[in-house]
Amino acid sequence: MISSRSVITIVGGGFAGTALALHLARQSGLLARADVHLVEPRPTPGPGLAYAPGPPEHLLNVRPGPLSLYPDRPAHFAEWLARQPETAAAVPEFAPRPLYGRYLAQELAALLGPGGARWHPAEAVAAPLGAGGRRAVRLADGTVIESDYVVLALGNFPPPPPAGSDLAYLAHPRYHPDPWGPGALAGIEPADAVFLVGAGLTAVDVLMALHRQGHRGPVTAVARHGRWPAAHGPAGLSYPNFYAELAGLPTVNGVVAVLKHHLRHAAAQGLGWRPVLDALRPDLGRIWAAWPLAEQARFLRHAAALWAVARHRSPPQNAATVAALTAAGQLRLLTGRVVAIVPAGPDLRVEVRDRSRALAAHRARHVVCCTGPLLDYHRIAAPLVQQLRAAGHLLPDPLGLGIQTDAHGALLGADGRPAPGLFTLGPSRRPAYFESTAVPEVRQQAVALAAELAARIATGRQ
């Protein structure tokens, strides 16, 4: 397809791609000058992986305000919730994720169609740069979209194998490699012993789904820090922003020292630690970016796992279920690292090394990998990623967090310069921001990138 108008192709129609499409449409006159294509193979564009249909116990881990698609209309999602049959009577503090998926799908549906954006229900497999400076976005169904701007909104990839060099367990029918895939927990009988590798929000999701389907067998989880995600505290507590004391600090220790001071101060006021961390949230990217690579690596080695416990919190009702299952003796949490998973007839043997380096073996009928998404773009095998990586237009970062980008989300090529017409947003931008995963951060990226693309189109810049 050749067009004289500017063409923007968004690859990925989950939250990030949807938010970008909607914010592009809000740029004055943009849809009169540009065609917007959205490429998403799922049957409904909008929900993506995180907000696809699933059990109602899979809850949003953020209250409604920051989940509005439009930061300038903070009540938009809460008002939408108040109109839904399930939630009209009482808008929940933490709504089911599939409901949020419906919100995204409905907002997007209003944009798709004549005069709006065009949806292609297919996977994009390549986006080579042509001689004329445009990219030919090739879809698995044979469609080619000649594009001036291509935005990768690819989201989260399934977790990598969690253990060992002998990967025979990957072929075991009771090893569950992708906790988010369709039928992820298929075949788990109520009395089966289940082992969860990881104890973050994904493991909590798996527990909630098992609990809902009447699971009564023992469940063991393991995490290096031996902690479940902290629960959200009450709404409405706040602490003043103190970024001015942190600006430009080049070491993790320097930041931690200031943080500790404020944690003590908040504790003395009876506020607890949560509002202190929340006060820093808008500035986390700048704090991260001020650290040299060695310091970022130090944070990942020593503090990131604990940070995740405090920052990525559970809705209180899910935390209460985890506590009740633990108290009942059905659930236990180990501290340690899985070093091997070995098929053992109908079961799997999981070998865990604890902090004292002692090794213990645990037998389970099912093992579910809950270690979190694969972000290392050296290892991502999706055809589009492979093609762009091989062309030198997509550079994974040295810490294995995502893609190297400039301040606008333009992909940096091997020469350190922005690859022409190629952008990304969402979790792929973790090297620049570290916290680049949740809706509040990603929607901000969508607003900024929409404005940037509109400005480039207006001035003819790629």
Ligand SMILES: Cc1cc2nc3c(=O)[nH]c(=O)nc-3n(C[C@H](O)[C@H](O)[C@H](O)COP(=O)(O)OP(=O)(O)OC[C@H]3O[C@@H](n4cnc5c(N)ncnc54)[C@H](O)[C@@H]3O)c2cc1C
């Ligand atoms: C299970 C889960 C629960 C979460 N819960 C929350 C929450 O409660 N609150 C919160 O703030 N954040 C949550 N997150 C964080 C999440 O990363 C963001 O909220 C948001 O969903 C990210 O949107 P995305 O568009 O980047 O990714 P996704 O929603 O994963 O969407 C990416 C889309 O890209 C498509 N895609 C990938 N490759 C191609 C290709 N080659 N061609 C075409 N399409 C392609 C995929 O099909 C997918 O639909 C959750 C994440 C997960 C995994």
